[in-house]
Amino acid sequence: MHLKHWLGLFLLLVSVTARADLEVTVSGGETGALPIAIVPFADPNGTNFDIAKIIEADLTRTGQFKALPRTDMLATPSQPSQINYANWRQVNMDNLVIGQLTKDANGRIKARFFLMDTLRGQQVLGYDMPAATPDRMRSIAHQIADLIYQKLTGIKGDFDTKIAYITATGMGVSRAFSLVVADADGYSPHVLATSREPLVSPAWSPDYTRIAYVGFDHSQSAIYIQTLATGKVRKVVAEKGINGSPAWSPDGRKLAVTLSFETNPDIYIIDLESGARRRLTTLYSIDTEPAWSPDGQNIVFTSDRGGQPQIYQMPVAGGDPRRLTFQGKQNLRASYSPDGKSLVLVNLTDSVYRIALLDLASGSMQYLSDGPLDESPGFSPNGNVIIYATQDGNGAELATVSLDGRVKQRMHQAGGDVREPAWSSLSP
Amino acid sequence: MNKKYLIALVAAVALAGCASNGTKNGSAGAAGSEGANGMNGNTNGSPTAIGGDAAAAQAAALEQNKIYFAFDSTDINADGENVINTYSKYLLANPTAKVRLEGNTDERGSRSYNMALGERRANAVKSELDAKGVAAGQTTVISYGEERPADPGHNEAAWAKNRRVEIKRQ
Numbered sequence: 001m002h003l004k005h006w007l008g009l010f011l012l013l014v015s016v017t018a019r020a021d022l023e024v025t026v027s028g029g030e031t032g033a034l035p036i037a038i039v040p041f042a043d044p045n046g047t048n049f050d051i052a053k054i055i056e057a058d059l060t061r062t063g064q065f066k067a068l069p070r071t072d073m074l075a076t077p078s079q080p081s082q083i084n085y086a087n088w089r090q091v092n093m094d095n096l097v098i099g100q101l102t103k104d105a106n107g108r109i110k111a112r113f114f115l116m117d118t119l120r121g122q123q124v125l126g127y128d129m130p131a132a133t134p135d136r137m138r139s140i141a142h143q144i145a146d147l148i149y150q151k152l153t154g155i156k157g158d159f160d161t162k163i164a165y166i167t168a169t170g171m172g173v174s175r176a177f178s179l180v181v182a183d184a185d186g187y188s189p190h191v192l193a194t195s196r197e198p199l200v201s202p203a204w205s206p207d208y209t210r211i212a213y214v215g216f217d218h219s220q221s222a223i224y225i226q227t228l229a230t231g232k233v234r235k236v237v238a239e240k241g242i243n244g245s246p247a248w249s250p251d252g253r254k255l256a257v258t259l260s261f262e263t264n265p266d267i268y269i270i271d272l273e274s275g276a277r278r279r280l281t282t283l284y285s286i287d288t289e290p291a292w293s294p295d296g297q298n299i300v301f302t303s304d305r306g307g308q309p310q311i312y313q314m315p316v317a318g319g320d321p322r323r324l325t326f327q328g329k330q331n332l333r334a335s336y337s338p339d340g341k342s343l344v345l346v347n348l349t350d351s352v353y354r355i356a357l358l359d360l361a362s363g364s365m366q367y368l369s370d371g372p373l374d375e376s377p378g379f380s381p382n383g384n385v386i387i388y389a390t391q392d393g394n395g396a397e398l399a400t401v402s403l404d405g406r407v408k409q410r411m412h413q414a415g416g417d418v419r420e421p422a423w424s425s426l427s428p
Numbered sequence: 429m430n431k432k433y434l435i436a437l438v439a440a441v442a443l444a445g446c447a448s449n450g451t452k453n454g455s456a457g458a459a460g461s462e463g464a465n466g467m468n469g470n471t472n473g474s475p476t477a478i479g480g481d482a483a484a485a486q487a488a489a490l491e492q493n494k495i496y497f498a499f500d501s502t503d504i505n506a507d508g509e510n511v512i513n514t515y516s517k518y519l520l521a522n523p524t525a526k527v528r529l530e531g532n533t534d535e536r537g538s539r540s541y542n543m544a545l546g547e548r549r550a551n552a553v554k555s556e557l558d559a560k561g562v563a564a565g566q567t568t569v570i571s572y573g574e575e576r577p578a579d580p581g582h583n584e585a586a587w588a589k590n591r592r593v594e595i596k597r598q
Contacts, residue, residue, distance in 0.1 A: 242547055244544075330537065
């Protein structure tokens with residue numbers, strides 16, 4: 001087996017190859033974005049951890065919040081009794097987040113925060129978060145952002161979730177691939193597997209515990225499932241030819257995959273418990289990139305049966321595929337929104353590959369990115385942000401875009417191309 | 429040295445291999461001038477190989493192991509046909525030799541679709557080798573899609589180098 005699992009060594013690798021930082025770009029107006037002021041937390045014991053900055057980055061990434069710049073803050077209260085509400089009403093900040101960090105005797109950090117309604121002069125939320133070691137504080141920050149987000153939007157936050165992605169470094173004989181898991185904002189990356197041969201198509205199990213991906217072993221592709229807690233790897237299928245595009249069924253019991261051993265690339269459903277396999281598509285064309293509808297009833301996939309790759313949908317039970325995309329030269333790699341009402345996909349028009357949303361009821365398409373080489377889009381767990389891979393002059397990197405296309409964040413990464421982001425489900 | 433002349437020399441090596449049991453192809457030599465000027469891409473010519481140069485020429489010709497494609501295409505052009513001819517003769521003359529056909533694409537389009545497109549390109553090359561009588565067991569197909577570019581650039585010049593099938597001797 002060529003894949004080497006360096007769980008014990010990942011910290012070393014991470015420090016060299018996978019240090020992430022984040023750059024936020026907001027374009028367009030701010031219509032509909034909720035004003036919020038997130039005051040730097042009081043830090044009497046000198047933790048030097050800027051938790052407010054992480055909360056702010058999480059909330060603004062969605063495009064649903066507009067944060068007050070720190071330079072415009074007239075005061076920095078950390079307790080409700082310190083707030084002069086008129087100050088905040090003057091700058092139209094209806095929502096105010098304040099708090100403080102303290103250290104306990106064991107060096108663990110305790111975060112306390114309040115979400116205040118400045119119009120009513122009332123507390124909306126107030127929590128003492130569980131004490132955590134410094135390395136867990138980013139997760140605490142994401143949990144606070146989740147609580148605020150859910151309170152103000154009524155939608156469950158998904159900031160304290162994980163993404164998986166692939167990195168590639170080097171060329172020719174020195175080319176190396178890594179499967180990496182990181183926080184949803186790109187920080188705290190952990191290398192799960194490395195290989196000299198391509199690693200492709202990571203996909204989270206719905207229960208958050210396993211990742212399916214494609215690897216190559218002695219020049220033969222195979223689909224693997226790795227359990228995160230144990231690092232244990234299971235080879236699911238390694239037929240002659242392509243073994244690709246694993247996609248978990250919503251109940252986690254099956255994988256839709258692409259296999260080419262019978263004639264040409266077709267979609268198959270594999271029952272993970274019994275190993276039983278059923279061929280779903282049969283046409284003499286490329287059929288690949290299956291994705292399940294949230295109700296588990298339908299599969300969308302990419303097929304060039306009409307000459308160019310386009311998106312088709314068919315029942316998992318079998319039946320006639322129906323073409324869904326008619327706009328642009330090509331449409332590729334579709335996946336469903338969590339509510340099942342739209343698809344996010346890659347659209348090729350005028351030599352530019354862009355991320356687009358397809359509304360399934362109306363058939364209308366809306367562009368979310370500018371290209372020219374954007375790929376691998378997917379919805380965040382609550383469906384309010386799209387993650388994708390994009391090219392700039394330095395290589396491939398990951399980006400997120402809000403559903404209105406207005407707010408984009410890029411995750412830069414030193415050393416190598418970053419691609420194929422896969423976002424985990426919400427924490428169970 | 430003219431690339432096609434090298435290819436002609438390889439043809440000679442291949443035929444010399446056949447000739448070792450005394451059944452030298454009657455057309456050998458007749459096509460020498462074609463092989464030498466190479467203008468029409470005919471690689472069936474068989475100029476007389478001289479000593480150790482033949483082995484070197486064969487090795488040099490087999491180094492031309494890449495077949496290039498247009499965007500989203502599996503059509504094989506004349507240069508590609510030359511490479512396939514060289515290898516079909518090598519494989520026919522060396523029945524125990526094996527090659528791996530590695531299909532690759534440029535970075536445009538989705539990765540899984542490109543994995544399929546790379547396989548389709550490698551299969552197109554395999555079909556031609558099959559048609560020329562190469563035993564099926566001598567060729568294996570694998571696709572790397574867009575994962576192993578020959579040129580890391582993000583422009584048409586790089587993409588043209590990356591849309592390829594590489595024939596690798598095993």
